[in-house]
Amino acid sequence: MSPGGLSLRALLILGLCHSGRRSLASAPKGQPGRIAVVGAGIGGSATAFYLRQEFGAGVKIDVFEPGAVGGRLATVKIGDHEYETGGSVIHPLNLHMKHFIEKLGIPPRKDVPSKMAIFDGKELTFEESNWFIVNFLRLLWRYGLHFLRMQMWVESVLDKFMRIYQYQQYGYSFSTVERLLHAMGGDGFLTLMNQTLEETMMAEGFSQVFINDIVAPITRVNYGQSVRINGFVGAVSLAGADSGLWAVDGGNRRVCSGLLYHSKSELISARVTSISVKVRPSKTGAAASFYEVNYVGESGSAHSLYDIVVIATPLHQGKSDISFSGFSPTIPTHYPGRYHQTVSTLVHGVLNVSYLGSSEPASEFTVSDVLTTDSKGSAINSLSSIDPVHVPQGYSRPPASHAKVWKVFSPQPLSQEQLRHMFLSWEVASETRWLAYPSYRPPHRKTPPFILHNRLYYLNAVEWAASAMEMSAIAARNVALLAHHRWHGEKKKVDQEDLHTRLRGEL
Numbered sequence: 145m146s147p148g149g150l151s152l153r154a155l156l157i158l159g160l161c162h163s164g165r166r167s168l169a170s171a172p173k174g175q176p177g178r179i180a181v182v183g184a185g186i187g188g189s190a191t192a193f194y195l196r197q198e199f200g201a202g203v204k205i206d207v208f209e210p211g212a213v214g215g216r217l218a219t220v221k222i223g224d225h226e227y228e229t230g231g232s233v234i235h236p237l238n239l240h241m242k243h244f245i246e247k248l249g250i251p252p253r254k255d256v257p258s259k260m261a262i263f264d265g266k267e268l269t270f271e272e273s274n275w276f277i278v279n280f281l282r283l284l285w286r287y288g289l290h291f292l293r294m295q296m297w298v299e300s301v302l303d304k305f306m307r308i309y310q311y312q313q314y315g316y317s318f319s320t321v322e323r324l325l326h327a328m329g330g331d332g333f334l335t336l337m338n339q340t341l342e343e344t345m346m347a348e349g350f351s352q353v354f355i356n357d358i359v360a361p362i363t364r365v366n367y368g369q370s371v372r373i374n375g376f377v378g379a380v381s382l383a384g385a386d387s388g389l390w391a392v393d394g395g396n397r398r399v400c401s402g403l404l405y406h407s408k409s410e411l412i413s414a415r416v417t418s419i420s421v422k423v424r425p426s427k428t429g430a431a432a433s434f435y436e437v438n439y440v441g442e443s444g445s446a447h448s449l450y451d452i453v454v455i456a457t458p459l460h461q462g463k464s465d466i467s468f469s470g471f472s473p474t475i476p477t478h479y480p481g482r483y484h485q486t487v488s489t490l491v492h493g494v495l496n497v498s499y500l501g502s503s504e505p506a507s508e509f510t511v512s513d514v515l516t517t518d519s520k521g522s523a524i525n526s527l528s529s530i531d532p533v534h535v536p537q538g539y540s541r542p543p544a545s546h547a548k549v550w551k552v553f554s555p556q557p558l559s560q561e562q563l564r565h566m567f568l569s570w571e572v573a574s575e576t577r578w579l580a581y582p583s584y585r586p587p588h589r590k591t592p593p594f595i596l597h598n599r600l601y602y603l604n605a606v607e608w609a610a611s612a613m614e615m616s617a618i619a620a621r622n623v624a625l626l627a628h629h630r631w632h633g634e635k636k637k638v639d640q641e642d643l644h645t646r647l648r649g650e651l
């Protein structure tokens with residue numbers, strides 16, 4: 145290497161250091177030393193992954209989780225196989241989830257064709273045929289072009305939704321859920337969030353009959369709630385009825401453990417009980433503030449100091465009980481609004497097809513997903529024949545005459561009597577009571593912010609727009625970007641308006 149080259153390099157390095165120091169002027173110090181993430185569901189583990197990406201190898205990342213890694217992504221074992229009890233399907237355009245499995249080298253689960261029907265509490269009012277054209281004609285006959293128009297409406301929402309990936313690619317982040325939605329879909333998205341799906345669709349010209357017969361069964365299976373959920377989560381729900389849905393081979397929760405491993409963070413098996421602000425003198429003499437995270441694990445209680453903390457669990461009744469002290473303005477342990485209960489019961493047994501009012505012989509009954517309308521008669525939200533998280537070679541879904549695994553979603557636990565009615569016989573019935581997703585009651589007052597305090601962030605605020613794996617992943621990347629930009633005082637990457645028009649030229 146020539147001396148000339150060396151000095152040029154030295155100059156460059158000096159120059160870089162200089163401009164580097166300038167941009168750090170408003171930052172607390174060079175790099176954060178320690179970051180805590182509270183919760184190891186898909187939100188927390190994706191946060192650890194993106195924090196590592198943003199802050200590099202130097203920072204220590206601790207992830208607190210008292211339960212199983214995965215949170216609402218969980219499986220139970222029935223016989224020789226495992227089955228999803230919580231979050232199960234992923235949309236083909238959920239790009240972060242797709243990116244995760246590619247990065248981790250986990251394949252998607254092998255696809256088994258499914259067949260849908262709708263049950264009104266007495267009989268099946270719609271049964272999908274194996275022939276696309278037959279389904280199309282049936283729907284056309286009954287609902288005119290509403291079905292096609294619904295797909296177009298969902299697609300138009302999805303088109304705007306997809307903008308978030310470009311913004312995040314360029315490093316842009318948002319301080320609130322409202323600003324994030326506004327950046328994607330302008331005032332239209334805020335309106336979606338503030339009115340019911342029913343109101344939204346009526347305004348778009350959909351008939352009440354179509355909404356009751358087709359839309360309600362979809363919101364019931366996906367969110368256990370009626371068409372009076374907000375329009376945004378409603379659109380997410382309808383997108384969840386698209387084709388091409390996928391899941392992770394071996395169980396969706398594998399993504400969480402994979403991301404934690406990949407992020408080289410430390411998993412601490414403990415429940416966080418409180419977080420407070422502490423001011424300590426630093427090496428340079430100036431006072432610095434830290435967050436003290438108090439936690440209880442198997443070996444008792446302990447506490448540690450962190451520069452940045454991300455809460456990745458809902459701050460709601462029944463979901464977590466973290467107290468915040470020394471903050472002004474105060475941060476509540478529980479924000480207003482509650483989480484909706486969905487009971488997931490996995491039954492290994494033989495279905496009573498007459499329960500569905502079907503006169504087909506059970507050996508010919510091949511419907512896999514039974515959705516339900518919002519009628520007094522239906523105690524259940526849905527009934528699905530489900531496949532193991534790893535689909536064995538040569539597997540095909542057996543007809544209803546065989547004992548197989550069914551998943552029932554219901555708002556209340558199923559009684560023995562209800563089970564006896566629905567199944568001719570069963571060996572196992574495994575119940576999981578989830579506080580599954582927010583109970584959506586628009587108009588929504590105010591969504592909690594992503595920023596609770598200077599360097600304290602809250603991921604699950606995003607669930608009030610819509611709760612889904614991809615929403616948590618998007619919020620995770622957003623929070624990691626926010627944490628990075630705010631640490632380094634890069635205001636230009638936070639809450640920018642008109643990103644869509646500004647970035648168009650850069651494509």
Ligand SMILES: Cc1cc2nc3c(=O)[nH]c(=O)nc-3n(C[C@H](O)[C@H](O)[C@H](O)COP(=O)(O)OP(=O)(O)OC[C@H]3O[C@@H](n4cnc5c(N)ncnc54)[C@H](O)[C@@H]3O)c2cc1C
Pocket residue numbers: 182183184185186187188208209210211212213214215216217229230231232233234414415416417456457458463464465466486488578579580581604611612613614616
């Ligand atoms: C039955 C059901 C079906 C669903 N279906 C789908 C679907 O098909 N597709 C889809 O995309 N989404 C679905 N969802 C929603 C999806 O599962 C959630 O949106 C997503 O998993 C939320 O992830 P998260 O990491 O944000 O929260 P969580 O998974 O709830 O993770 C939070 C974690 O924080 C931990 N924690 C709580 N308190 C503390 C504390 N004090 N200290 C430390 N840790 C704490 C919890 O133990 C938990 O592991 C479904 C959900 C349910 C329940």
Ligand SMILES: *[C@@H]1O[C@H](CO)[C@@H](O)[C@H](O)[C@H]1NC(C)=O
Pocket residue numbers: 322334335338587588589
């Ligand atoms: C939603 O509506 C409520 C009351 O109607 C209003 O206070 C709030 O500002 C609205 N929020 C948004 C994001 O439009």
Ligand SMILES: *[C@@H]1O[C@H](CO)[C@@H](O)[C@H](O)[C@H]1NC(C)=O
Pocket residue numbers: 496498499500564565566567568
């Ligand atoms: C199956 O369902 C039908 C219709 O609801 C009911 O009359 C019958 O008793 C059920 N069978 C069993 C064995 O419970």
